[in-house]
Amino acid sequence: MLAAPALELVVPDNAEYGRPIHVQLIARGLDSSLREYRPAALSALFEVDSVRFEDDDNNREQTLALTVYARQAGRVEIPALVFQDLSTAPATVTVTEAVDRKTGEPMTVRFDALPDRAWLRQAIAVRVAIEAPDAFLVLDLPAPQEAAWQIEAIAPVTARLDPGRYAHRGGWYVFALRAGQQELNLPAVQVVRDGVVTHRFFPPPLVPRVEALPPYLPTTVPVGSVALEVSAPTGWWLREDTLQSLRLTVTGDGTLPQMLPPVARQLQSNADIVFYPAKARYSKKVTPETLRSSAEIEVPFRTLVNGRVDVPDLRIQWFDPASGQLRSATTQMRLPLSLGMPWLTAIAVVLAGIGTSAVYWVAAWLKRALVNVQ
Incomplete structure (x- = not known):
């Protein structure tokens, strides 16, 4: 006479947190296969690392051997596991704190x-x-x-x-x-x-x-916070038709480098200035407290006119997850006057003339002063 079908859960009484726990689900006298069975109640309490199925046809016994890990230390109550019309008895595993293998602490x-x-x-x-x-x-x-x-x-x-x-x-x-x-x-x-x-x-x-983000947001808008710094050539003037560089520094908190906005795309050539392809160097700082990315961008340019050069302001946008709002900031771009060689030559001549006149005036004043002394 065949024994009545039965389902049994075999677990250890105690286990260590972070160490593997070997669990067996044994079915006896069952016609259906346990091979694909994955008990949801067990998966909710443990991380299932591996599963092995064994089938003993001679004894009509199937074994589902699972290696699991507890998600935390403490007493774990495993409810009855149900397969078809069979169920196991509830079980309890006491998970103790993890212990250092070398010191026992x-x-x-x-x-x-x-x-x-x-x-x-x-x-x-x-x-x-x-x-x-x-x-x-x-x-x-x-x-x-x-x-x-x-x-x-x-x-x-x-x-x-x-x-x-x-x-x-x-x-x-x-x-x-x-x-x-x-x-x-x-x-x-x-x-x-x-x-x-x-x-x-x-x-x-x-x-x-x-x-989902608001539908009006471009896909290039990062979620986090972003800042922009611009370093432009300084001084009184730029020489027209000479290669110069703008340096842009974009930093983002809560973003990865590939999520930073493509700021350099806003620099478009016009009648006053021509921009060349930018070179960018990306970096990131990833610590338990901070996720910060940065991009150091160099944009070569050449001015085409004399006088003030029209350069567009740079605008960055980001989505603030705390407020759920779009934020933006604008950085004004200012370049020194652009002067070509004719203008520089004329200025040099004027300055030379002023210098010559000044020398002549000083010499005349000294001569009069000496005459008065005598």
């Missing part, structure tokens, strides 16, 4: 709270801080490629706390590229000790409601 892991709303292309910080007894502990933070997200890893930094304790901080800045309800599961923060991965800490899922 505890490690404290903290992920910052995540927002439930964000704007399209707005920087969302996903930060982690791990306190540990080792100053040379390494955090490995991979930055995966996702179609709906732009992801930038934060280079880890280490700071000393009390003697024998160190804070290691890192994480990611992520940008949603699609509006609507989104979900992102970032990879584990891997703790490397003496070249070996000892722990893997998974961030909580990021599930924000992403707001």
Whole structure:
């Protein structure tokens, strides 16, 4: 006589945060296959790292072996898992704090709270801080490629706390590229000790409601804040038809370099001046506290007229996610007078004449002064 179908969940009583937990879901006497079954209740509590299916036809027993990681320390209550008309008994796993493999001392892991709303292309910080007894502990933070997200890893930094304790901080800045309800599961923060991965800490899922930007905004408008500085040639005059350069510095907070506005495109040649293709050098600073990008742009130009040169003002725009409004700033462009060679020659002649007259006048005055003295 065949035994009645049954479903059993096998879990350990205790596990360490950041270490793999081996779970088995065993089905006996069941005709349907467990191969494609993924228990949602388990995935909500743990990060499922790997799944292996085993089928023992002789004993009519199927095993779904899962390797999972707890999302935090503490007592985890696993509800009954249901497959067709069968269910398991509820189970409990006590997840203890992570422990440094070398010293046996505890490690404290903290992920910052995540927002439930964000704007399209707005920087969302996903930060982690791990306190540990080792100053040379390494955090490995991979930055995966996702179609709906732009992801930038934060280079880890280490700071000393009390003697024998160190804070290691890192994480990611992520940008949603699609509006609507989104979900992102970032990879584990891997703790490397003496070249070996000892722990893997998974961030909580990021599930924000992403707001679309106003339809009137150009796609080149960054979300964050932007500033512009202009360095133009100084002095009284520029020599006409001689190559000069404008230097533009664009900085953005909460943006990546490729998101900075293309300011140099506003410099269009006209009857007074011709602009040549710009050269740009981009950089970024990515820390747990700061995401800042900059562009150093050099724009060669040549003036074509004598006198004042008409140069357009430069205008930058950005979308402020805090207020939900479009912001802008205008930088006025002023160049010295443009003078050609005939004008420079004429000025030189005039100055030379003034100089000669001044010398003659001084000589005459000295001569009269000497006569009076005698």
